[in-house]
Amino acid sequence: QKEVEQDPGPLSVPEGAIVSLNCTYSNSAFQYFMWYRQYSRKGPELLMYTYSSGNKEDGRFTAQVDKSSKYISLFIRDSQPSDSATYLCAMSEMDSSYKLIFGSGTRLLVRP
């Protein structure tokens, strides 16, 4: 079993829809939770970062962490075709190695 599980999709939605992306994890020591967006043939870019539990909002994006359930989510409101990409969750323990463990990514397609 992988430390971080993520549904690979693809997830296809119409423009304007609310998108929900999720990851589950098994390591209770994870404290930092991130979402990265990766366009085709590009490197991942950081979208959202959350420390411990709670919600964080940035424009159309909301990240949620539920440590009791070991479950994190990314919501995208008013989705746009430019949001079409692979979304990777990533997590890290609060230690000096700064090692990020990634989910396998969910491919999102927003149809015009």
Added chain:
Amino acid sequence: DTAVSQTPKYLVTQMGNDKSIKCEQNLGHDTMYWYKQDSKKFLKIMFSYNNKELIINETVPNRFSPKSPDKAHLNLHINSLELGDSAVYFCATSSPSGSNYGYTFGSGTRLTVV
């Protein structure tokens, strides 16, 4: 001016060859990483250097050898390339404070072994 640049972007080579991938960053970050992304988009850490010191060395064949000549550079040398080494290799850096959210990735080196 690219923050994390990798060369080459594409590399096609035959089995058994030795090749190197280079990474340079101008962000002043202390920590640099090599990640491997397979065909299913799974990103897995290979190595990490902090101030030129190796701090993470995951279960990677010893055909892979990282080298950090200075804080701004991290290279990856691969000996005796195998078909299974075909993947995209990403260099990444993290912020000077060591905060875990500060990963910046390069655009990747797509390695194809034939």
